[in-house]
Every structure is written in C-alpha cells, then in structure tokens.
Amino acid sequence: MAFFIWKDEFSVKVGQLDEQHKRLFSMLSDVYEKMMEYKGKESIASVLSGIVSYTMTHLADEERLMQTYGYPEYAAHKLAHDNLKAQVQDYLDREQRGERVDLIDVALFLKNWLFSHIAEVDKRYASFFNAQGLN
Numbered sequence: 001m002a003f004f005i006w007k008d009e010f011s012v013k014v015g016q017l018d019e020q021h022k023r024l025f026s027m028l029s030d031v032y033e034k035m036m037e038y039k040g041k042e043s044i045a046s047v048l049s050g051i052v053s054y055t056m057t058h059l060a061d062e063e064r065l066m067q068t069y070g071y072p073e074y075a076a077h078k079l080a081h082d083n084l085k086a087q088v089q090d091y092l093d094r095e096q097r098g099e100r101v102d103l104i105d106v107a108l109f110l111k112n113w114l115f116s117h118i119a120e121v122d123k124r125y126a127s128f129f130n131a132q133g134l135n
C-alpha cells in the first residue's frame with residue numbers, strides 16, 4: 001500500500017530530480033509499511049538504512065547540479081541539507097549510545113522534512129534551472 005502518493009504539485013520542474021523525489025516517496029511508503037509491523041527488535045538504522053542512504057545520494061546530486069549551474073541560493077539550500085543530515089545522524093548516534101529512539105518519530109521527521117523541503121526550498125530552484133535549459 002502506498003502511503004504517500006506523488007502528485008504534480010510536488011514537481012520541481014526538473015525531470016531527474018522529480019524522479020528522485022518520487023523514489024523517496026515510495027521508499028518512505030515502504031518505511032511506513034515496515035513500521036506497522038515493527039517489533040522493536042531491529043535497529044532503526046537497519047529499518048531506515050535504505051532511505052537514509054538514498055536521501056544522502058539525492059542531496060548530493062541536487063547540490064552538484066546547483067553548483068554546476070551556479071545557483072545563487074546554493075549556500076542557504078546546502079545549509080538546509082546539512083541540518084537534515086545532522087538531525088538524521090543525531091538519531092543514529094543516540095541509538096548507538098543505547099538510547100531508545102522511536103522509529104515513528106524518525107519516520108515522521110523524515111516525512112515532514114521531505115514534504116516541506118520540496119515545497120518550500122526545492123521549488124525555489126525550478127525557474128532557475130529551467131532558465132538554464134535544465135528541465
């Protein structure tokens with residue numbers, strides 16, 4: 001069951017980045033599904049490892065494109081990515097130290113971050129990239 005359905009309103013008008021965002025949505029749906037049957041025995045890292053590593057790949061790809069095309073808001077955008085990475089790392093570190101980390105918290109955090117980041121931060125590069133011929 002897909003918990004998160006991609007809609008055109010999420011489009012950032014750059015095909016390759018839309019495809020990555022779609023994949024993140026579908027991975028997030030899988031995490032939610034897994035969360036429903038989570039028995040608390042696996043580590044959050046193992047449950048989230050796929051989406052965490054693909055998120056990092058995606059952020060790096062976005063940053064590379066912004067740098068290649070000289071996106072003027074690169075620094076602020078990179079800062080938003082770095083904040084996310086620090087928060088994800090913090091969850092993983094806390095679990096590593098033996099603290100109880102709620103998988104639902106982590107999944108909800110990722111979902112909320114992704115939705116608002118696409119809507120408020122990623123969409124800002126759409127017209128810039130399109131003007132550079134990147135669609």
Ligand SMILES: [Fe+2]
Nearest residue numbers: 062117121122
């Ligand atoms: Fe981004």
